[in-house]
Amino acid sequence: MAEPAREELSALAAIFCGPDEWKVLSRSETDGTVFRILTKAEGLKGADVPLELVFHLPLNYPSCLPGISVHSEHLTRAQSMTVKEKLLKQAENLLSEPMVHELVLWIQQNLRHVLNQPDTGSGSASCTFATGTIVDDGLWLTLVHLDHMRAKTKYVKTVEKWASDLKLTGRLMFMGVPDSSENLQSRCGLKWKEMQREND
Numbered sequence: 001m002a003e004p005a006r007e008e009l010s011a012l013a014a015i016f017c018g019p020d021e022w023k024v025l026s027r028s029e030t031d032g033t034v035f036r037i038l039t040k041a042e043g044l045k046g047a048d049v050p051l052e053l054v055f056h057l058p059l060n061y062p063s064c065l066p067g068i069s070v071h072s073e074h075l076t077r078a079q080s081m082t083v084k085e086k087l088l089k090q091a092e093n094l095l096s097e098p099m100v101h102e103l104v105l106w107i108q109q110n111l112r113h114v115l116n117q118p119d120t121g122s123g124s125a126s127c128t129f130a131t132g133t134i135v136d137d138g139l140w141l142t143l144v145h146l147d148h149m150r151a152k153t154k155y156v157k158t159v160e161k162w163a164s165d166l167k168l169t170g171r172l173m174f175m176g177v178p179d180s181s182e183n184l185q186s187r188c189g190l191k192w193k194e195m196q197r198e199n200d
Contacts (some may be wrong), residue, residue: 005061008098009033015101025054032058034067039104049074049111051083055100062098065091079115086114114190163166 009024016022016037025034034056043049049072056067068087070080090106091099107114159172 002059002061002063004098005057008062008100009057010037011098012037012100030059032056032061037100037104039108041108043074044112045110051107051111053087053104053107057100062094062096065095066100068103075115082117083111083114084101086110100115 012035013022016039021038023036025036027033034054037053037055039051039052039053040048052067052071056069056072058064058066065088068084068091070083070087071078075083087103087107091103095101156172162168163170
């Protein structure tokens with residue numbers, strides 16, 4: 001990592017010295033440094049919006065842009081993506097100089113204006129993902145396929161705990177490739193006759 005980047009990290013640690021404001025998440029000689037800054041900025045209604053900004057400084061930073069991730073319980077997924085895009089656009093103007101503190105200051109001063117722009121999805125607009133699926137801003141769908149479950153009861157409890165901790169809602173489905181109706185019933189916990197009725 002370049003000397004300006006090391007100096008910037010030291011300065012950021014001194015600036016964001018409040019409880020949980022600053023945390024280094026990882027350091028690597030090959031991948032650079034990843035850290036988190038917790039801050040607040042004025043939102044649309046004038047209230048402070050807590051922001052979690054995660055920056056990834058690659059080894060050749062500040063000659064290249066940092067990776068940026070934006071999270072907030074008060075922003076929709078589309079709004080978070082817009083904030084990230086605006087931060088990266090602002091970063092392009094600061095290329096080749098340490099920029100993280102400038103970016104944090106910029107979003108603290110401009111979050112309300114960024115959210116007020118029509119392309120942030122603050123209304124009922126939708127967000128298009130790379131797969132072409134259109135999803136409402138506040139709702140998104142993820143399908144996870146896991147294999148080789150050995151202890152179903154323990155597995156279900158673990159997944160339910162994760163979902164509860166992450167405040168997720170949804171369904172847990174078990175599917176298999178049956179050799180017979182008996183195998184399907186034991187793997188999926190469904191009665192074969194009910195399955196047949198649904199398929200007819």
